[in-house]
Amino acid sequence: MNMLNILKSPKCRSTFDLLLLGVAFVALWQIFYEIAGSVALASPLAATENALKMLATSDFWMNAAATLKAFCIAVVIEAVAGLAIGIFLGLQRFTGDVFEPMLTGLYSVPKLMFFPMITLFFGIGLASEVAFGVLQGIISIILFTMSAVRNIKPVYMKTGKTMNLSTTQMMLTIALPGALPEIFTGLRIGVSSSLIGVILCEMFGSSRGLGFILMNAMQNNIVLDISSQTLLLIVFAAGLSGVLMAADYKLHRRV
Amino acid sequence: MNRLMRARLLVVAAILVVLEFACRTGLISSYSLIPPSEMVVAMIEMLRSGELTAEILQTVLAVFISVAAAVVVGILVAIVLHSMPRLRQAIEPVLVTYYSIPIFVFYPLFIVLFGLNDVPKVVIGFMLAVVTMIASTLNGLDRVPRVLRKTGRVLHLSRMETIREVVLPSAALSVFNGVKLAIAHAFVGVLAAEFILSTGGLGYQIAYAFHDFDNRKMYGIMLLLLIIVAVVNAFLMGWERYIRQRRGLS
Numbered sequence: 001m002n003m004l005n006i007l008k009s010p011k012c013r014s015t016f017d018l019l020l021l022g023v024a025f026v027a028l029w030q031i032f033y034e035i036a037g038s039v040a041l042a043s044p045l046a047a048t049e050n051a052l053k054m055l056a057t058s059d060f061w062m063n064a065a066a067t068l069k070a071f072c073i074a075v076v077i078e079a080v081a082g083l084a085i086g087i088f089l090g091l092q093r094f095t096g097d098v099f100e101p102m103l104t105g106l107y108s109v110p111k112l113m114f115f116p117m118i119t120l121f122f123g124i125g126l127a128s129e130v131a132f133g134v135l136q137g138i139i140s141i142i143l144f145t146m147s148a149v150r151n152i153k154p155v156y157m158k159t160g161k162t163m164n165l166s167t168t169q170m171m172l173t174i175a176l177p178g179a180l181p182e183i184f185t186g187l188r189i190g191v192s193s194s195l196i197g198v199i200l201c202e203m204f205g206s207s208r209g210l211g212f213i214l215m216n217a218m219q220n221n222i223v224l225d226i227s228s229q230t231l232l233l234i235v236f237a238a239g240l241s242g243v244l245m246a247a248d249y250k251l252h253r254r255v
Numbered sequence: 256m257n258r259l260m261r262a263r264l265l266v267v268a269a270i271l272v273v274l275e276f277a278c279r280t281g282l283i284s285s286y287s288l289i290p291p292s293e294m295v296v297a298m299i300e301m302l303r304s305g306e307l308t309a310e311i312l313q314t315v316l317a318v319f320i321s322v323a324a325a326v327v328v329g330i331l332v333a334i335v336l337h338s339m340p341r342l343r344q345a346i347e348p349v350l351v352t353y354y355s356i357p358i359f360v361f362y363p364l365f366i367v368l369f370g371l372n373d374v375p376k377v378v379i380g381f382m383l384a385v386v387t388m389i390a391s392t393l394n395g396l397d398r399v400p401r402v403l404r405k406t407g408r409v410l411h412l413s414r415m416e417t418i419r420e421v422v423l424p425s426a427a428l429s430v431f432n433g434v435k436l437a438i439a440h441a442f443v444g445v446l447a448a449e450f451i452l453s454t455g456g457l458g459y460q461i462a463y464a465f466h467d468f469d470n471r472k473m474y475g476i477m478l479l480l481l482i483i484v485a486v487v488n489a490f491l492m493g494w495e496r497y498i499r500q501r502r503g504l505s
Contacts, residue, residue, distance in 0.1 A: 018344040059460035098262045109484050110443040112450055112458075113477055117463040120287040192355035199357050203451070218363045230360045241355035242348070 019077035028252035033234040060213075067198060067209040068128055074133030074194045079187060082138045086145025086186075108242055112200065118203045129201045129209070130249045136197030137190035144186020148179035188244040195237055264400070273358070289474050297475030307476070314445060314456040315374055315483075321380030321441040326434055328381075329388025334418065337396040345391070353386045359447055366452065376448035383444035384437035391433025395426030431498060435491050442484060 029044045042050065054060045089096040112136060122128035156178055162172045202211025210233060217225035271291050278290035289297075296386045301307050336343040358379065364374035399422055407421045423430070430463035448457025457476055 018348065020345060021349060036364075036368050041364055067476075094259075094262070097259055098266060101263070102266070105485060105488060108439040108442075108488060109481060112443065112447045112448045113480055115450070115460065116461065116473055117288070117477075119465075120470075128307075195355070196357045200359065200447075214360060226339075226363060230364075233360055234356050237356045238352050241352040243349075245351055 010014050014133065017103050038042065042224045046118030046224060047227040047231050050224050051182070051183065051232050054232070063213050067211065070129035070209065071133060071195055071198045074130045074198060075191055077136040078134045078141055078190055078194060079215055082190065083145055084230055086142045087149055088147040089142065090149025100146070100160070103143055107143065111136050111197070115201065115204065124205050124207065128205055131193040132201040133197040134179065137194035140193065141186045141190040145183050148182035149175065151176045151182070184248055184251050188248050191244065192241050195240065199233065272356060273332050274363050280317055281479045285470070292470065294474045295382060297385050297471040301472070301475050310455055310457050313373070314449065314458065314502060317377050317456065318438070318441045321377050321384055322383050322437050324442065325384035325388050325437045329385045329433065330392050330430065333389045333392030335394060337393060339500045350386060350390055355492050358382050358444070359451065362448055371428040371454060375446050376453055379448040380441040380444035387436040387440055388433045391436065392426065394407070395429025398429065399425040428498065431495060435495070438487060438491070
């Protein structure tokens with residue numbers, strides 16, 4: 001085995017790229033730190049140390065658990081409701097055509113505008129976090145599912161019919177696998193937006209969670225904590241998105 | 256087509272009637288939602304009195320600057336990335352995961368860096384808008400027909416001429432789509448920034464009314480924002496259709 005060939009393999013290359021991106025990120029951060037000074041943000045080293053210290057406290061995990069709980073409930077609700085509505089609108093062509101422009105319109109409206117409304121309806125706490133998370137994510141799930149169901153190749157359906165498949169068999173063996181890659185793309189975008197939604201909601205209308213402790217640190221202007229919490233949030237969000245992205249890529253390659 | 260439009264109008268009308276009915280009869284308390292008709296009245300009152308004019312201008316101006324900067328920077332970055340495939344491949348993960356990161360968490364940092372004025376919200380709007388602009392432009396550059404590039408080379412066009420005469424016109428539709436998305440994202444960024452912490456703008460007014468329990472004002476401004484976004488969207492969609500038709504695409 002030649003060393004150079006291993007280094008040139010695509011897998012090694014992408015790992016190298018990721019490492020390089022990480023280095024670039026830290027370098028950029030350090031430059032910002034040099035410009036802005038410690039009144040604005042902590043240095044990468046200090047923030048990482050502080051973040052590790054935070055990870056050792058039970059207080060942090062309590063808040064992380066609260067965020068995770070709201071996030072998971074939101075994801076389950078939006079996945080079930082979004083898929084159901086999306087499949088329905090995809091199969092009913094006319095109804096789909098009626099609602100599609102409204103949904104795309106809603107998609108481009110800043111959902112944060114509805115935040116006060118959500119708080120007025122659901123109060124402060126878990127319920128409104130979940131509601132806001134769902135609101136952020138469900139529309140993309142509906143839109144992607146709808147277009148996925150519509151785009152299943154007619155020849156697959158015809159093949160199913162010639163094989164005398166029942167409706168359930170058609171759904172399970174043809175419609176779902178055929179539409180799955182695109183549905184998953186919608187889910188991926190929806191899930192990521194929901195995480196942002198839950199964190200945003202915690203920042204303004206909650207008394208616990210990662211968004212709340214970040215807002216708390218902001219209001220007390222504890223620069224070190226702000227930097228570390230921002231770092232942790234970014235790492236978590238990027239990690240989640242990376243995992244979903246990899247799954248998405250595999251699904252699209254399979255079909 | 257006509258049947259479709261009728262059905263859409265019917266759905267919207269039905270939703271409005273149900274909401275109006277639920278609010279008037281007290282099914283939904285007036286602390287949560289005010290009747291749609293009252294929102295319209297509140298909005299018109301505020302527009303007439305002119306108390307919102309400065310705020311509207313401030314928000315629209317901030318969105319405009321962010322979009323303009325995002326379009327220019329986005330196209331330039333995309334052109335550079337497109338000409339260096341290796342760099343592009345390395346940076347792809349950033350473009351893909353970018354929108355899953357809550358950019359708003361950087362807002363306090365920007366306030367410290369730039370001060371409590373209009374700069375931080377423009378920066379947030381720009382940061383949200385620029386990446387979709389880069390991605391759309393890259394997408395467009397990928398689709399420039401090879402034969403046109405070759406023709407350009409045959410005619411000995413310089414680099415800048417190639418970009419101006421060949422690349423940008425073929426990529427125009429994707430770029431336009433990018434602008435559309437950039438506007439939506441910039442709106443989200445600017446409004447959210449105003450909502451979090453700022454000294455003015457429509458987002459600030461919503462937050463202010465919200466903390467004041469002034470539901471009439473809050474829903475009036477929300478309606479106004481919905482209308483602004485809808486008008487901008489309709490305008491862009493009409494323009495896009497015009498471009499497509501002129502090129503015989505649909």
